Amino acid sequence: MAVIEVDELCKKYDGRAVLDRVSFSVEEGEVFGILGPNGAGKTTAVECLEGLRRPDSGTVRVLGSDPLEQGRGLRERIGVQLQHTRLPETIKVWEALDLYASFYSGPRDWRELLERWGLVDQRNTRFGKLSGGQKQRLFIALALVGDPEVAFLDELTTGLDPQARRTTWELVKRVRAEGVTVVLVSHFMDEVEELCDRVAVFDRGDIVALDTPAGLIDGVDPEYRMGFRLMDVGASGTSRTSRTSEPEALLGNLPGVATVSRTGDRVELVGRGDFATEVTAALAREHVLVADLRVDSRSLDDAFVALTGHSFQAAENGAGS
Amino acid sequence: MRTLTKLTHVETKLLVREPGAVFSLLIPLFILLAFGGSITEGDTVLLPMAITMAIALVGVYLLPTTLATYREHGILRRLSVTPVRPGNLLVVQILLQFVLTVLAVVLLLVVGTGFLGAGVPSAAAFPVAFALGVASTFAIGLLLAALAPNGRSANGFGVLLFFPMSYLGGLMQPPEYMPDLLAAVGRFTPLGAMRESFHSVWSGGILEPLPLITMAAYAVVLSALAARYFRWE
Numbered sequence: 216m217a218v219i220e221v222d223e224l225c226k227k228y229d230g231r232a233v234l235d236r237v238s239f240s241v242e243e244g245e246v247f248g249i250l251g252p253n254g255a256g257k258t259t260a261v262e263c264l265e266g267l268r269r270p271d272s273g274t275v276r277v278l279g280s281d282p283l284e285q286g287r288g289l290r291e292r293i294g295v296q297l298q299h300t301r302l303p304e305t306i307k308v309w310e311a312l313d314l315y316a317s318f319y320s321g322p323r324d325w326r327e328l329l330e331r332w333g334l335v336d337q338r339n340t341r342f343g344k345l346s347g348g349q350k351q352r353l354f355i356a357l358a359l360v361g362d363p364e365v366a367f368l369d370e371l372t373t374g375l376d377p378q379a380r381r382t383t384w385e386l387v388k389r390v391r392a393e394g395v396t397v398v399l400v401s402h403f404m405d406e407v408e409e410l411c412d413r414v415a416v417f418d419r420g421d422i423v424a425l426d427t428p429a430g431l432i433d434g435v436d437p438e439y440r441m442g443f444r445l446m447d448v449g450a451s452g453t454s455r456t457s458r459t460s461e462p463e464a465l466l467g468n469l470p471g472v473a474t475v476s477r478t479g480d481r482v483e484l485v486g487r488g489d490f491a492t493e494v495t496a497a498l499a500r501e502h503v504l505v506a507d508l509r510v511d512s513r514s515l516d517d518a519f520v521a522l523t524g525h526s527f528q529a530a531e532n533g534a535g536s
Numbered sequence: 537m538r539t540l541t542k543l544t545h546v547e548t549k550l551l552v553r554e555p556g557a558v559f560s561l562l563i564p565l566f567i568l569l570a571f572g573g574s575i576t577e578g579d580t581v582l583l584p585m586a587i588t589m590a591i592a593l594v595g596v597y598l599l600p601t602t603l604a605t606y607r608e609h610g611i612l613r614r615l616s617v618t619p620v621r622p623g624n625l626l627v628v629q630i631l632l633q634f635v636l637t638v639l640a641v642v643l644l645l646v647v648g649t650g651f652l653g654a655g656v657p658s659a660a661a662f663p664v665a666f667a668l669g670v671a672s673t674f675a676i677g678l679l680l681a682a683l684a685p686n687g688r689s690a691n692g693f694g695v696l697l698f699f700p701m702s703y704l705g706g707l708m709q710p711p712e713y714m715p716d717l718l719a720a721v722g723r724f725t726p727l728g729a730m731r732e733s734f735h736s737v738w739s740g741g742i743l744e745p746l747p748l749i750t751m752a753a754y755a756v757v758l759s760a761l762a763a764r765y766f767r768w769e
Contacts, residue, residue, distance in 0.1 A: 265617050287619060295617040300610030305553040310546050317542040318618040361618070 216243045218365055218396050219264060224273035226259055233259045235420040236273070241365075246387070246397040248407035248428075250515070251417030252527050257400045258298060260417070261367055264398070265295055278364060291319060294363035294395075296354045298370045304343035308334055308353055311342065312360055319361035328356045332386065348379030355386060359395070366390060369400040384409055404515035404527070414515075418523045428515060437517030438473060439510075441491045445480040446504040465501060469493040539620055544628050551632050556598045561640050564590035568644055572652035580655045583648045584734030585707050588669065590640040592701065592727055595673025597694040599633050600680035605687030613769045622768060630674065637670055657734075658741025665733035665743065668751040672726045675758035682766040701727045723747070726754045 219241035226234040234256045241247040249257045262268040263275050266282030266289065275282055280289045302311055312325035329335050332352045337345060345353065351371055358366050368387065372380040387410050391397055401407050407414050408428045416424040416431065424431055445462070462482050463475045471490030476483050482505075484494060491510045498505055520526050551557050568586040575582050603626065606612055615622040648654040676697070684690035702708055704718060705727025711719040722728035729747035736743050 267613070267617065290617060290619045293617070295614075297610060297614055297617070300614045302609070302611065303550050303606075305550055306546065310549070314542055314546045315618065317539045318620045320619075 217241065218243045218278055219247075219398070220274075220276045221260070221264070222274045224260065224263060224275060225271045226256075226263065226268065227271055232420050234263075234270075237417075237420070237422055238273075239415050239422060239425060241396060241398060243396055244391070244394055245412040246391050246399055246410050248411030248414035249398065249400045249417060250402065250404070250407045250414050250519075252402055255417040256420040257402075257417050258369060261369060261398060261400050265293070265367060266290070291321075291361065292364050294358035294361055294366040296358040296366070296368045296371055298373075298400075300354075302342040302353075304341065306342050307339050308342070308345070309338045311353065312356060315357045316360045321362055322360055323362045325356075325360055328360060331389075332356045333382075346379075347375050348382065351375060351379070351383055352386065355383075355390075359390065363395060365396045365398065367398045367400075370402070371399075372401075372403065372406060380406070402527075404519070408515055416519065416522060418519075423522045424518075431515060431518045431522075432513050435518040435521040436487050437513055437521055438485050438487050439491075439513045439517070440483065440485050441494065441508070441510040442481065442483045443498075443505040443508040445482060446506050462503075465497060465503070466494055469497055540624060540628070543620075543624060544632070547625070547628050547632055551602075551636065554598075554602070556601065557636055560590065560593040560598050560636065561643060563593060564640060564644055565647065568648055568652070572648070572654070575652060575654060577653045578655040579653070580735060580738035581710065582652075583644060583654045583657070584731050584738055586644050586648065587641050587666075587734055588705065588727055588731040589702065589707050590644060591637055591666075591669050591730065592673050592698065592705075592707075594633050594637045594640065595670065595675075595677045596680070596698050596701070597677075597691070598636075599630070599674060599677035600684060600690040600694050601687055602629060602633070603678070603681035604684045604690035607681075607767065607769065608686040610769065616768065633674070634670065641666065655738050657737045661737045661741045661743050662734075664748070665730065665737050668748055668755065669730040669733065671755035672730065672751040672758070675755045675762065676726060678762035679758045679765070682762045682764075701725055704728055705731050707731065724750055726751060729754075 217240040221240065222238050224234050224237045225232065237256070237260060249260060251257050259268060263270050264277055264282060266286040269283060277289060278292055282289055309325070309329065312328060316322035316325045329338060332355065334349065334352060334356065337349055342350070342353070355368065355371065358368065371387075372383050375383065384406070387397065387399070399407065399410060411428060413425065413427055414431060415422045424434070426434060462477060466472055466482075466484065467475050469490060470493055471488040472484055472486040472494065474485045484490070495508070516527060564586045567589065568582065571582055606625065606629075612622040612625065615625055645657075649656050677694070680690050680693050680697075684693055704722040704725045706714065706719070706722055707727060711722060711728075714722065723732060723746070729750035732747045733743060733751070
């Protein structure tokens with residue numbers, strides 16, 4: 216069942232189209248990613264879903280309701296973490312949770328949320344004294360305190376160190392496990408790859424692709440690299456030295472391999488599709504011993520370039536925001 | 537109702553933790569005590585000045601800083617995606633700052649009349665001058681909150697406005713010692729009108745209409761402008 220349906224959504228600011236006929240739907244229980252560079256229209260789209268912005272045209276339904284016309288009832292059922300919001304510096308963690316719980320008719324027990332989100336020791340800490348990761352965990356807890364059916368999380372790991380990002384990701388997975396549908400806005404490729412069931416790729420107000428992260432990568436089939444070091448042949452006890460001295464001849468014609476290059480005992484390959492598996496199988500077949508085998512993962516970064524014709528970085532610089 | 541009670545409770549705690557709230561109570565009291573030693577029995581000048589200052593500190597300085605900071609930090613915006621209307625927070629804040637003003641004024645009255653021997657105000661006229669004084673200065677604060685881009689600039693504008701307004705209003709020196717022109721202009725400033733009204737409350741209790749009308753006009757016009765320009769984000 217679709218919990219969110221967006222059809223032909225358009226929004227202009229000062230005559231510039233920020234969203235140009237955007238359509239997508241989000242299914243119950245999934246983590247739906249909205250990915251794109253800054254200025255791609257991600258946040259505007261989500262703000263239309265939250266009832267914070269009025270679309271110029273098109274329809275938006277969240278849990279069957281119009282976020283603007285039926286916003287009061289809808290806000291009981293959604294939880295939101297907004298970008299760039301803070302709490303009063305002197306409010307204590309428990310006071311914020313207790314206060315926000317009082318806004319909803321059927322809130323969750325905030326003491327349980329404190330425990331679940333690892334904030335028990337910060338219970339009496341003032342907001343201004345929390346670390347970035349603790350603030351972010353509190354914001355997610357506040358988004359969930361009303362026991363929502365849908366949670367909107369906007370750029371939740373921006374500004375966090377790698378350790379805190381990992382922790383936050385684990386928490387989002389837990390939210391999903393509890394059956395809450397999650398709409399995750401992000402401009403981090405690795406984040407949506409890790410967390411999302413499906414991803415809508417936004418670029419300049421338009422959705423350029425919508426698929427599972429793996430599906431997006433497969434659909435684009437970007438090139439990727441692998442490399443290894445040839446082991447000392449004599450020590451291996453085999454006599455197939457002719458093969459290992461010319462890896463180009465052995466590997467160059469395997470399916471998917473684009474280029475093979477060798478510098479001393481280091482071999483680098485570039486290819487597409489499943490070429491890494493083909494290469495390792497061929498090496499095993501020919502009893503070639505290698506060390507330091509490394510296969511770069513294919514990432515959404517490459518997929519983004521292929522989908523939009525420009526890099527993520529270039530899109531961000533061009534957006535000028 | 538449960539929500540409003542909780543909101544009021546939490547906002548009260550936050551206000552108590554706010555150093556600005558303590559300053560609004562202590563600065564006028566300090567001035568009262570500093571000059572209180574040299575007043576004659578039944579004085580009608582010092583308390584009107586100190587009370588006007590206390591009301592102005594909350595209205596022109598504390599109120600706009602708090603509200604503009606709430607907007608700047610996205611606290612009003614965050615509320616608007618919950619079932620609670622962000623307007624509730626504004627109402628609760630204004631009420632709390634009003635309560636703070638009452639406390640500051642009661643403190644001054646008790647110390648001034650009880651310990652320093654200042655005159656006792658007319659009980660009938662005092663609430664009228666107080667209500668219009670609060671309305672006009674809070675309207676200034678609301679307009680500042682509406683126009684200031686962030687909490688720090690609201691604070692800056694508040695401080696910047698406070699000193700010329702205090703001077704023109706006769707809070708720094710009595711109007712008799714001010715240049716005639718400035719004293720005449722000062723009667724039509726919010727703080728000048730308020731101080732003058734309180735002065736009549738202490739000296740006979742007959743309120744002049746002109747300062748009351750002046751304060752009412754500021755209250756109506758400035759709060760209408762504030763409502764016109766207020767932004768939630």
